[in-house]
Amino acid sequence: MQYLGPMVESLRLLGTVHAPGVVQYEVTDSDAWDEQVCSYCNGRQMVVVAAQLDGNYKITLEGTRWLRCVSCRRGAVVEGGVVYPAGKPFRTPLGLPAADAAIWEEARSCLGVGATVAAVMLCRKILFHVAVENGLPAKNEKDRAPSYAQAVRHLQDAGLVTKRMLPWVDRIKDVGNDANHEVTPISVDQALDVAAFTEQILVLAYELDALMNDPQRAENGVP
Numbered sequence: 578m579q580y581l582g583p584m585v586e587s588l589r590l591l592g593t594v595h596a597p598g599v600v601q602y603e604v605t606d607s608d609a610w611d612e613q614v615c616s617y618c619n620g621r622q623m624v625v626v627a628a629q630l631d632g633n634y635k636i637t638l639e640g641t642r643w644l645r646c647v648s649c650r651r652g653a654v655v656e657g658g659v660v661y662p663a664g665k666p667f668r669t670p671l672g673l674p675a676a677d678a679a680i681w682e683e684a685r686s687c688l689g690v691g692a693t694v695a696a697v698m699l700c701r702k703i704l705f706h707v708a709v710e711n712g713l714p715a716k717n718e719k720d721r722a723p724s725y726a727q728a729v730r731h732l733q734d735a736g737l738v739t740k741r742m743l744p745w746v747d748r749i750k751d752v753g754n755d756a757n758h759e760v761t762p763i764s765v766d767q768a769l770d771v772a773a774f775t776e777q778i779l780v781l782a783y784e785l786d787a788l789m790n791d792p793q794r795a796e797n798g799v800p
């Protein structure tokens with residue numbers, strides 16, 4: 578049996594949870610466990626702290642279940658078969674500056690709930706920032722912010738876009754490139770393309786340096 582002590586010691590439960598007549602289940606019951614991906618730590622094991630019955634003393638997967646992640650102990654709710662907060666695709670590379678990390682997390686959250694336009698806007702913001710960090714002037718010759726195409730070209734010139742990523746550039750360079758007065762829908766696939774590209778740029782711009790500068794890794798000879 579999995580040891581649950583710290584999981585329940587740190588909870589305060591509603592009095593009626595222990596009232597006579599309330600259906601209880603035990604940690605040994607399969608109902609007490611749920612395999613869901615934790616949106617915070619990507620853990621896959623959740624404890625079902627409470628669950629809605631189907632009217633016949635059986636837990637219904639269509640109802641509400643209140644979960645707690647075994648790894649990070651944060652909470653989640655399953656409602657009508659959908660988990661909140663939603664899982665976030667991709668990962669956060671090491672070594673990101675705080676501002677980039679915050680925007681990338683927000684982009685991942687947007688992708689998790691299907692907010693594709695917002696996700697792409699945030700990814701483009703990150704790509705602009707990385708380009709400027711890598712020498713792209715924040716203002717062009719017309720005293721305007723550089724265009725997205727200029728930013729991507731600069732990432733290429735700075736060597737952050739590797740040869741193998743070039744076909745990707747073609748796929749993503751026009752996604753969300755509409756003028757401010759236009760509204761163009763962005764498909765999930767397009768948003769995932771832009772995000773995959775952005776993640777790769779973040780790895781090349783920050784994570785490799787962070788790994789190289791990690792003294793422990795250097796000591797162990799881990800690249």
Ligand SMILES: [Zn+2]
Nearest residue numbers: 615618646649
């Ligand atoms: Zn977790």
